[in-house]
Amino acid sequence: MIFEKLENVNESDLANLLADFQQIMKKESFSKKEMLHKEGTICNHLFLIEKGIARSFYHKDGKDITAHFAIENGTITAIDSFIQRKRSRYNIELLEDSEIISISHQDMHKLLQEKPSYEKYIRLFLEQIYIDLAERIEDLLFHSAKERYEKLVKNTPNLLRRVHLKHIASFIGITQETLSRIRTQT
Amino acid sequence: MIFEKLENVNESDLANLLADFQQIMKKESFSKKEMLHKEGTICNHLFLIEKGIARSFYHKDGKDITAHFAIENGTITAIDSFIQRKRSRYNIELLEDSEIISISHQDMHKLLQEKPSYEKYIRLFLEQIYIDLAERIEDLLFHSAKERYEKLVKNTPNLLRRVHLKHIASFIGITQETLSRIRTQT
DNA sequence: AAATGCATTTGACAATTGTCAAATAATGAA
């Protein structure tokens, strides 16, 4: 799940971590279109998608822009707000009926204070998402809209089948019309 | 310096941290055009710029693309390589004669193992650079080349005066010619 | 100061993507 990609870690330490995290995880069912977080408020939770799809989005010049998708086993939050404890410009909504596990900021930080050795895993998590973001920047800078779309088709075909094209379009930084034309070409 | 932006931290803990980090920092002078890191190798150092300018760049279709600049008080490294311990596609070169402080990956991790409480500061550092990166993505997605340039002029006029325009151009994802035209318009 | 090598600008034109409006297609509710 959240720590699944980690390598080179102490097995027993990780087992403890997972057990402790279990304690602060809350599982809940939500239905499609429900909001996990609303813009203008501070985001107090990190969400893990057990089943379903969520997307974070914000408004730019009246347009709805998707910033991130999370499907099964993925995580989502209004990360800047969660980190900096300030109001968020992001919304998080569910695109399907979902099973969500949430971890509150408060609980997580309490746990980190009690067991500072867990800081390491948060660091590893951050390193991972940092690298993912860096890759996204390169993608935007050096691949055409068409290449970005094709990469998505290749890497996350499952996602493509499950979300509206307008969200895919804004996610890769193009208009819906351009995406439509890209798709019909080929 | 590296931890200067941190808020809400324990003062004495931070003082200890700084003292310990001092121990593993090595200061060196380099002259313009020297390389702090070369692509194809694993990057073993985090560099702090005490004086001067460095840029990281890589090659894409034969073109030289600037990924990041660091001036006085900034940090630079081939972050993906430094984190994942794999060979880097990035180079780091100096654009002026510089005074550089370097911290080796090994020393840093040894320090973190000895004093796991410092993990927290690394996490805070990562949070900060993650947010900076996220901002850059928004910038690329929703601002025109002209807006991106003007933002740079506003935020880091000092940088603009000190580096070649071709580097600025690739940094904001446009060609040198387009940047030139943007500049002469206004 | 002249010569050389870069850096920057300019021109002409092409490719990519965006905008706005309208037409179809698909979906979900009654």
Added chain:
DNA sequence: TTCATTATTTGACAATTGTCAAATGCATTT
């Protein structure tokens, strides 16, 4: 099934940015 709503595609055209080649400007070395 039918209707209403929403999603997707298409068309015509405009704006932005890229490409390639050449000209100009600037700075460093001799």
